[in-house]
Amino acid sequence: MVKFLSDLENCTLCEWRCGVDRLNRELGVCRVGKPKVASAMLHPAPPESYTIFLAGCNFKCLNCQNWSIAHFPDSEKQIRGFIEPKVLGKEAYEAVNSPKGISMGADRIFFSGGSPTPSLPYIEEVVKEARKIGEIKVNYDTNGFLTLDSLKRVIGFTNSITFDIKAYHDIVHRALTGAPVGPVLRNAKYVAEKAQEKLWEFRVLLIPGISEGEIKPLAEFFSEIDSSLPLNFLAFRPNFVMSDYMGASQELMKRAVNIARETGLEKASFSGLTDIPGKIPEVKLDDYAERAEFAEDIARKMGCVTHPRNCGECPLKNSCPIKNYNPDKNENI
Ligand code: SF4
Ligand code: SF4
Numbered sequence: 001m002v003k004f005l006s007d008l009e010n011c012t013l014c015e016w017r018c019g020v021d022r023l024n025r026e027l028g029v030c031r032v033g034k035p036k037v038a039s040a041m042l043h044p045a046p047p048e049s050y051t052i053f054l055a056g057c058n059f060k061c062l063n064c065q066n067w068s069i070a071h072f073p074d075s076e077k078q079i080r081g082f083i084e085p086k087v088l089g090k091e092a093y094e095a096v097n098s099p100k101g102i103s104m105g106a107d108r109i110f111f112s113g114g115s116p117t118p119s120l121p122y123i124e125e126v127v128k129e130a131r132k133i134g135e136i137k138v139n140y141d142t143n144g145f146l147t148l149d150s151l152k153r154v155i156g157f158t159n160s161i162t163f164d165i166k167a168y169h170d171i172v173h174r175a176l177t178g179a180p181v182g183p184v185l186r187n188a189k190y191v192a193e194k195a196q197e198k199l200w201e202f203r204v205l206l207i208p209g210i211s212e213g214e215i216k217p218l219a220e221f222f223s224e225i226d227s228s229l230p231l232n233f234l235a236f237r238p239n240f241v242m243s244d245y246m247g248a249s250q251e252l253m254k255r256a257v258n259i260a261r262e263t264g265l266e267k268a269s270f271s272g273l274t275d276i277p278g279k280i281p282e283v284k285l286d287d288y289a290e291r292a293e294f295a296e297d298i299a300r301k302m303g304c305v306t307h308p309r310n311c312g313e314c315p316l317k318n319s320c321p322i323k324n325y326n327p328d329k330n331e332n333i
Helices: 003-010 085-096 099-104 117-133 148-157 170-177 182-194 212-225 250-262 288-301
Strands: 037-043 049-054 108-112 137-142 160-165 199-206 230-235 267-271
Touching: 003 117, 037 085, 037 099, 049 085, 049 117, 085 099, 085 108, 085 117, 108 117, 117 137, 117 148, 137 148, 148 182, 160 182, 170 288, 182 199, 182 212, 199 212, 199 250, 212 230, 212 250, 212 288, 230 250, 250 267
Parallel strands: 049 108, 108 137, 137 160, 160 199, 199 230, 230 267
Antiparallel strands: 037 049
């Protein structure tokens, strides 16, 4: 066994705290064994970087944008597999410092997924190897569902953190992701209060109808901590289980920014393609509980069996109908 992977023998890297031995064929909620790289490339989205997509995820989001990576090992996607940290560290360092990387303005390695957290010890090793060659910045992209110990490790080796939050209310967060929101909000507060210098931005995906009741409470949550925290609303792009739903309108995105500014947040913004046509929810959704139920219903129709969704205590966690769904074929894998 490689020493840097010893955490995987009793895995408690994220808040599911599965305690499984991932090096001996036991699988937790993420179903990731040894860390594997899905793909890696220079990426122009800020912060410009060499982005490494790690296979697998500890969430099962209805709207997953990277489902073929996130749902590894159940998806059919071709992935690169395990790459020795020394090899990947060198590859990333050289790509950032290549003529193409320099002209793009790339200055860091960006770890994304899926979720990078099931691969945290591997990532630390890749960073160590890259930094043996020379100075290089690192960004960690998180869904916030890591233990406080893991978060402190992340803060220790990163220069920037991009922090996604799907909802403020627990029932909405569970409906969208299958996971509780408590640890996510705890970690967001920790980063905002103890490591703000590492924060690139908080990101909140806005799904028409479902997320609209999350804008104000999330903005208030942040503005009460510090009115200078950067908050970016991302426009929902129809995807995965929700691929026939409508995208977020420009009106919704501008309204979200205004609501956030009214709570005192100085750095509220939005990004992403807006007004993608699709199905409009037929029911009128008046409050966040109705919106959560609407999302739960989408999961229920896909065969999800716990309501409110709870992937950590689900009898189907190793044969999940949502994780096995393939939108390209409109069928379970
Ligand atoms: S879901 Fe989290 S705690 Fe469970 S095995 Fe995966 S990374 Fe470890
Ligand atoms: S069926 Fe179980 S594992 Fe799959 S999304 Fe629903 S709660 Fe999570």
